[in-house]
Amino acid sequence: MYSVKEILRMEVAPALGCTEPVAIALCSAAAASLLSDTENIKSIEVGLDPNLYKNALAVAIPGTNGKSGLNLAVALGIIIKNPELKLEILSLADDKVLKAAEELVKKGIIKVNLLNDKKGIYIDTKIITDVESSRAIIENYHNNITALYKNGEKIVNDSLLSEVKENKKSIAEMEKWLSSLDLDDLIDLLDDLDEEDYTFIKEGVDTNMALAEYGLKHGPGLGVGLAIERMVRQKLISKDMETDARIYTSSAADARMSGVSLPAMSSAGSGNHGLTAILPIWIVKKYVQVNEKEVYKAIALSHIVTAYIKSFTGRLSAVCGCSIAAGAGASAGIAYLLGGSQKHIGGAIKNVVQDLAGVICDGAKAGCSLKLATAGGSAVRSALLSLQGIIAQSSDGIIGGTAEDTMKNMGKISTEGMIDTDRTILNIMIEKQFNV
Incomplete structure (x- = not known):
């Protein structure tokens, strides 16, 4: 059984910008935060479920003067590199961040794939640099970071995982009860x-x-x-x-x-x-x-x-x-x-x-x-x-x-x-x- 207070805290939260490009930026930021250097990135590959892909495709992104695009959302997350902000991560998007993100997009190293077999919210971001790699996965909910990897090894203890995973498990259980x-x-x-x-x-x-x-x-x-x-x-x-x-x-x-x-x-x-x-x-x-x-x-x-x-x-x-x-x-x-x-x-x-x-x-x-x-x-x-x-x-x-x-x-x-x-x-x- 859940109280009304618990329901409201789980289901109601502030979010800056449309939650789909925000979630993409968050996942990219989580992956980027695991790297010691994001200046020499060789490739960025992102997989998206169909519905998230659809909702993030054309909507304007905060801090970009009305610009949109999947690649831009990915790049913004990597430049901001602050996943602790969760769904308000784009509050740090300004002209300087936008310029850096657009430069990253121009390099042509971002590839966004449509994952037709995925149901529900799913984002899989992989970043490879000259010397290291990272990966972050969001599932089921926009800020539910379920997995983190560095250099191919799964990270078990991380504040991004422990805090969010516990909360989102409660959401799934609460919705079943509701x-x-x-x-x-x-x-x-x-x-x-x-x-x-x-x-x-x-x-x-x-x-x-x-x-x-x-x-x-x-x-x-x-x-x-x-x-x-x-x-x-x-x-x-x-x-x-x-x-x-x-x-x-x-x-x-x-x-x-x-x-x-x-x-x-x-x-x-x-x-x-x-x-x-x-x-x-x-x-x-x-x-x-x-x-x-x-x-x-x-x-x-x-x-x-x-x-x-x-x-x-x-x-x-x-x-x-x-x-x-x-x-x-x-x-x-x-x-x-x-x-x-x-x-x-x-x-x-x-x-x-x-x-x-x-x-x-x-x-x-x-x-x-x-x-x-x-x-x-x-x-x-x-x-x-x-x-x-x-x-x-x-x-x-x-x-x-x-x-x-x-x-x-x-x-x-x-x-x-x-x-x-x-x-x-x-x-x-x-x-x-x-x-x-």
């Missing part, structure tokens, strides 16, 4: 929240609101949030609870996907999941009379439901987890915040799944802000409809008799039903790269 619960159990976990938890949740709100406010002020990336706000000012649309949620959620994604050097508070291993899980709920509170602790409870429920769904779908898949997992989490939180019963909360989850089940993940990129705008709006609308008694029926498509069955069905679609879809998406993306 998946065995029902919705009532998830709601009951909120009873154990304490002041420390409220402070931690508020930190997530502040972190993600900073991204949203930057996006609204500067309109980076695709500029979806700022465009919707502009349409409100032009009286082309009106601002209400749903529109406001779309504005802030997409604005934060605009900033994050353009590589702005501001962290996101992630949820279930994804920064964009964190934006969707938190921001719509925080915006809804502006329209209702609730005390702040109830808002924090709603956000905690959102994180828990998001983690619950991801325990079935996996961390990366062919479906957009920001829409399905975090969108459902946010809708559950909103229904809770508005005084909904277990029936309303479960109905909100069903409504989001019925609404957004077909949204595919075609990699991380600027266009994710469009998907987050959709997810943020659907989270609000689905909760409001559920509170009015409008709930997707169990006779409809993939909707199960319960919210739990519905979420498990999404897991089957993600892990069984969309394997060919995922492969086709990646092939299209790779073909585009070669045709540029």
Whole structure:
């Protein structure tokens, strides 16, 4: 059994930049940190699982002035060479680091391989210099360093291994336990929240609101949030609870996907999941009379439901987890915040799944802000409809008799039903790269 505090600490953490290129940089940094000299590197070979390859291919990397690329992510990690920073490793990326990384890329010694046989998150980085070699492997979770080698010999005792491995083993065990619960159990976990938890949740709100406010002020990336706000000012649309949620959620994604050097508070291993899980709920509170602790409870429920769904779908898949997992989490939180019963909360989850089940993940990129705008709006609308008694029926498509069955069905679609879809998406993306 796990406490709500343990769940939040395992599933919610700050991350700077899209977590896939960050994970690549982290793995490269871990390998580089084992070397006494990284000035005379002869070759760098990196193997990536298909989903991580897909999500890291085209998204902007923090500290690079909007640049992207797998090779650049690898090079940045080697130049920074500080894996202790974990998912905030790119906080050290500046113009000097970028110049050095680009010079390393120009040498043509970095080779990135697509490992089609790997499932789940997998990164294998090998570095060879004139006199020594190193290797680092990340598996299952973005900062889960499972193996380190120097000159072909496996390293058993290393702080990077002992600290992270123990934590991630707990995550796997926790998610297995979490998946065995029902919705009532998830709601009951909120009873154990304490002041420390409220402070931690508020930190997530502040972190993600900073991204949203930057996006609204500067309109980076695709500029979806700022465009919707502009349409409100032009009286082309009106601002209400749903529109406001779309504005802030997409604005934060605009900033994050353009590589702005501001962290996101992630949820279930994804920064964009964190934006969707938190921001719509925080915006809804502006329209209702609730005390702040109830808002924090709603956000905690959102994180828990998001983690619950991801325990079935996996961390990366062919479906957009920001829409399905975090969108459902946010809708559950909103229904809770508005005084909904277990029936309303479960109905909100069903409504989001019925609404957004077909949204595919075609990699991380600027266009994710469009998907987050959709997810943020659907989270609000689905909760409001559920509170009015409008709930997707169990006779409809993939909707199960319960919210739990519905979420498990999404897991089957993600892990069984969309394997060919995922492969086709990646092939299209790779073909585009070669045709540029």
